[in-house]
Amino acid sequence: MALAIKVNEETFTPRQQAVLTAALDLLVENGDGLTMTAVARRASCSKETLYKWFGDRDGLLTATVQWQAAKVRMPFVDRSHLNIKALRASLEQFARDLLTTIIGEVSITLNRTAITHAAQEKDDLGNIVLENGPMAIRRRLKPILEAARDARLLRFPNSEEAYRTFYGLVVRDVQIRLLLGDKGLTQSNVEANIEADVKAAADQFLTLYGVKANS
């Protein structure tokens, strides 16, 4: 754990990014069985270089998770003219991005790794994933919800509760089941239903918090 958390994007050389890619690939393949020797071999570099660049195993892991987590795409929504149609579109966009992210192999691996890590002392990975996952969603969704409330499109006592309800309606039990390796819930299985789920979540959210009867 030699590296401090840098909120801004770390500047990695292409060679270093290749190493991080190799590490991520190994993580996805072998689970947490990531060994320094394996990374070095995969990336065709020497272990000495790994230690020079990343300090120790935790540093490499942290760099990998952070570098990858920061890549999570976040939807840009138009806040300027909010009507009910635009709001619904925004909600659906958020739901779609959240779901597609969550069911991706990379996301599953990152979350598993961070959870494994959180079981010990080392809290960094958990916070990194948290910041780039749920918290990032929250930061970007809340202003929209509040803008919609100001525009009399939504009504809720506080935006935190509204955000969490939205999160629950979208994610449901999908993430925990994927993390636990539920074999009855493949990615492709979920993927096929994304559009229906997205629409249902937006509908339900608007039913609960919309000012007018849901359209």
Added chain:
Amino acid sequence: MALAIKVNEETFTPRQQAVLTAALDLLVENGDGLTMTAVARRASCSKETLYKWFGDRDGLLTATVQWQAAKVRMPFVDRSHLNIKALRASLEQFARDLLTTIIGEVSITLNRTAITHAAQEKDDLGNIVLENGPMAIRRRLKPILEAARDARLLRFPNSEEAYRTFYGLVVRDVQIRLLLGDKGLTQSNVEANIEADVKAAADQFLTLYGVKANS
């Protein structure tokens, strides 16, 4: 992984249960840093006995998780005379039990361990936790939902979707944040709000699926 999954409760001698308790305690304390030597020392038994009883490390882990996961309390609800009041009470009871289970240290540890395990090949732990967690809830909740639908108290296209919505409304982002070790979300913090959250979840569920306007 010497032991096959036994669906029925394993019959462990008191001494063996003491060993499993020691293993669980170590798991809660040290995360996944569970070593056979530590268990043997904690339980005042020899490693040879551990291997004799549980086969190998995975066997011990599986036995521990399974034995503990089977202890999850499940609410008994009265299905005989369902009115809206009884239905609401049942929903709140389910929500309360689900939340109190999820935020417990034992549950967090079990889920973390199973997720760590699921990252490798060994799928057993994930399925065990899944079966005794979300799936157990589902098995017990679904009949009630269907009974309520037959009694014209609820209306939904299919009970699976209704169950999953309920799950999402109750759990929201609490579980993933706890699993990731979110320091801004302590158990006591959540505990204080359980009753309010339970009521909110039931209200929202009835708003979405109740036949009459929610009371």
Added chain:
DNA sequence: ACATGGGCGTACCGTACGGTACGGTTCGAT
């Protein structure tokens, strides 16, 4: 042409831990 430094490959070390072996002790059965 030659020095220098970054990086590759490999060999090596120390330790932690899974798994085994064995002597000693308790306890119940005969």
Added chain:
DNA sequence: ATCGAACCGTACCGTACGGTACGCCCATGT
């Protein structure tokens, strides 16, 4: 009283892996 099974404590073995050291290559600057 004796035997044997179960079990405790401890010592031991093999291996895997984190971390270090070193020799060599190669590119770049002077």
